[in-house]
Amino acid sequence: MPEDRVPGDPSTTDAAQDSSTGSPGLTERQAALLLRMLRVAYPHPDFPDAPYERTAKAVQEAGLTDSVLLDGLDDLDARADGDFLALDDQRATAVLEQIDTTDFFRRVHATTVVALYDDHEVWDLLGYEGSSFEKGGYLERGFDDLDWLPRPRIEEYEGEPRVELVTDESAS
């Protein structure tokens, strides 16, 4: 990863530029651990790094003003003989399974499921088109373009009326 894209680098994060936010500064190592943790916990092999980097930034800005984030990241190394980054996906996942009920993991998770999947590049990758009102909706843009099933009835059933109450008498 190029030096200028390290999410926790003090020279590039908003948090470091504005200490009044109270966000802790991450060391380069901690920033790399966070990014690796996100890629392992939320693995999308076809996704580029950029959405994960934006998510890492959101995690840092999510009000983790105490040491939960920093200690939690350091703990990843501690649980991996000093080098979480050296673990393959399977072994890194096993480490995360040890800590997925901790406050640290839950707080990272809570931010990630919002930030990663609210990311418009991720929407594109998943095939979601988002807001359509300004384009006239999906009325002429495929709201009913499903072509692998027949067009279904949209009116209510016109046969016998629906049974609402099945009594012992009517069931026999």
Added chain:
Amino acid sequence: MDTEVADLGIDIPESEAAVVIIGSGAGGGTVAHELATRGIRCVVLEAGPYLTADDYENDEWAAFNQMAWLDMRTTSGSWRVATDFPNLPTWIVKAVGGSTTHWSGATPRFMAHEFRARSTYGEVDGASLLDWPIGLDDLAPYYDKAEMAIGSTHRHGRKPQPASNNYFVFANGAERAGYKYYATGPYGTNAEPYDGRPASIQDGFNFQGDKQRSKWSTRVREIPRAVASGNCDLRPSSQAVKITHDSAGKVDGVEYVDAGGNLHKQAARVVCVAGNSIESPRLLLMSASSLHPDGLANSSGQVGCNYMRHTTGSAYATFEQPVRMYRGETMAGIIADEAKHDTSRGFAGGYYMETLALGPAFLASFIEPGEWGRPFTQKMEAYAHTAGMWIVGEDMPQTSNRITLNTEVKDQLGLPVPDVHFDDHPNDTAMRSHGYRAADAIYGAVGALSVHHTPPYPSTHNLGTCRMSARPEDGVVDGWGRTHDVPNLFVSDGSVMTTGGAANPTMTIVALAIRQAEHIAGELAAGRL
């Protein structure tokens, strides 16, 4: 589209004893419209801001943060929401129009036997079932009026919504699984222009407010018309904190806090409480006095009890071929076959299945809360090939499922927050399991690769906490929604529901509110209120 103007109507002096309506959603907005257009002066206190179509965001989290009721609440009980979303027991709206701003639009009526739940289902262990003091015959004419107000499709000659991609999968699956009673409605969004509002453009956002205004809400219909009558004073960002009464026991005013934090008191001749099933009992409990030591209108001890949230669950199925469930009207698809009461299925009451779609932003948080790793990301990667449905059915009222004041935790005004306690009844669990199996059959019949059973979301249907009862000792209000204890105090929202039925509640709340308002107007005209 023309920019909308948030008209707040006339100024009624705080010293004038008006009809004070707390809440502007399905219940409060409807009562305000019915009374104001009959010439009765009303003050509407709405806790949230006035958001118009221009303000609505077609973006799930942006809209959620804009309009959801996010004031602090606590939870207890064994329901999973208490674990996954401990401070978000409900998903309702704090804005003019209340939760009709984000409602889905499904408008089935209650069935006749659902008003007689205790008589029909018999004694159910642990359930506080009770028959309503009114029946379908009492409400049927008001259902007609409500369907006309809302513009329900498939009713009174109105045409159905067209089939969306999600409905293609849902309806074909239903047909192949042997179900018959499926359709794209009845549904409270215009399929063609109606009542001065345009047809749907299938933009896929109605849980976020509808920028097109083809979906009914009290914000697009009842509130503007109440204000235009010249008899309504709408006060947004006004949080009611206490209802006061005189020495004779009649309510005489409502204290509320405005956006600037200033306390006001509006004099009242009649008070209608319509703050949804959490805030309505909370307000009554906060209005305790020497005359009403356990809370206003709570001589029965039932205020806040019998909280119901409907038995719900969702199923998300993946397919080889694309679905793109997010395009088109979200809930224009309903299967009614399982709404029947048929104890051969192992539970009392019934449920509907309805199409449902979330964007990736919400789906990630709700499809399996807490899940991570490859099983989770595979669900997300299947997004464009996923179809979704919601299961919604009657849950059993239980006395112990209740709203109480949590005196340990205070809100931004320093008032005790509501605690929402809920335990699933075994009947609820059995119904939910049946619904998941039905979803498996429906999606399996059209070739699903997988079907995931998603647990209930924070509650959108909040009912029963000021229930109607024939006898004062069994509930809080009578068949008109008038409190048993206080003659000029009414409850006008879903809290009055004695039992929940299987149907989405908005249609019934509107029908009850039209009927209640007609009664109030008659009582005022006769000098009895």
